[in-house]
Amino acid sequence: LFADQLASADLVILNKADLISPEDLARVRLEVAEELPPAVKVIEASSGRLPLDVLIGLGAGSEEHIDSRHSHHDHHHEGEDGHHDEHDHDAxxxxxxxxxxxxxxxxxxxxxxxxxxxxxxxxxxxxxxxxxxxxxxxxxxxxxxxxxxxxxxxxxxxxxxxxxxxxxxxxxxxxxxxxxxxxxx
Incomplete structure (x- = not known):
């Protein structure tokens, strides 16, 4: 995991938690927590299964700070001709x-x-x-x-x-x- 990515995360998912011992999982949680701001939540998943509300962000409150978040729209993409490319999903x-x-x-x-x-x-x-x-x-x-x-x-x-x-x-x-x-x- 990269510290700069963790610092900007809202949520960290520890997947395949069922494949390691409870002791090792606790150690991983501690290592990850050392890199995180206190507001970041850490959850465990097995086989990539997560509750739907986690996947779509229900109740996450992310809309409260949406203006400060960056997305790929914040970066301009130029095509070979020097003009900005349109994103397919904009349609x-x-x-x-x-x-x-x-x-x-x-x-x-x-x-x-x-x-x-x-x-x-x-x-x-x-x-x-x-x-x-x-x-x-x-x-x-x-x-x-x-x-x-x-x-x-x-x-x-x-x-x-x-x-x-x-x-x-x-x-x-x-x-x-x-x-x-x-x-x-």
């Missing part, structure tokens, strides 16, 4: 859709159909499910969806479904209309 559309409460299976079936028909790459958000006191958190990559109830609805919070669809050349009006039609069955 992605991200649309937000707000819907009323929805039956869980109808919603997931409708989202799967939209992904297939329109080449949607990612789906994320939460759904209000009738007669459920908690929000249903939804994360989708292609036609694979992960879902779980993440928290209680707030007393003053509108029980609506809010989704973000990410893809290329997405027609927000058409996608929302298709979702609403599928959910009104």
């Amino acid at each position: 992605f559309d991200s649309i937000s859709i707000e819907l009323p409460q929805a039956d869980e299976s109808l919603l997931l079936d409708a989202l799967t159909q939209l992904v297939v028909q329109h080449g949607i790459l990612r789906v994320k958000g939460f759904a209000a499910i009738p007669n459920k006191p908690m929000r249903l958190l939804i994360q989708g990559v292609g036609t694979r969806f992960d879902k779980h109830f993440d928290r209680q609805w707030g007393a003053d919070e509108a029980r609506t479904t809010r989704l973000v669809l990410i893809g290329q050349e997405l027609d927000a009006t058409l996608l929302e209309a298709q979702l609403r039609a599928a959910l009104s069955v």
Whole structure:
């Protein structure tokens, strides 16, 4: 591990923790901790398996200091002709859709159909499910969806479904209309 990379990390993952003894794992944790600022979290993983909230950063608070973080967008890339190259991912559309409460299976079936028909790459958000006191958190990559109830609805919070669809050349009006039609069955 490189000290400068560790110093700028928010999280360090010790993978394959199941393949070493508890004593060796404790020693590795101590060695890594010596290089880290106190705010950096260290977690263990086995076979590369991590909870979804860790992978997508839910509750990490990274948005609180996003302006101070560097990304590849901070560096200009020049092509052979001396002009700045465009990134392919800059062409992605991200649309937000707000819907009323929805039956869980109808919603997931409708989202799967939209992904297939329109080449949607990612789906994320939460759904209000009738007669459920908690929000249903939804994360989708292609036609694979992960879902779980993440928290209680707030007393003053509108029980609506809010989704973000990410893809290329997405027609927000058409996608929302298709979702609403599928959910009104």
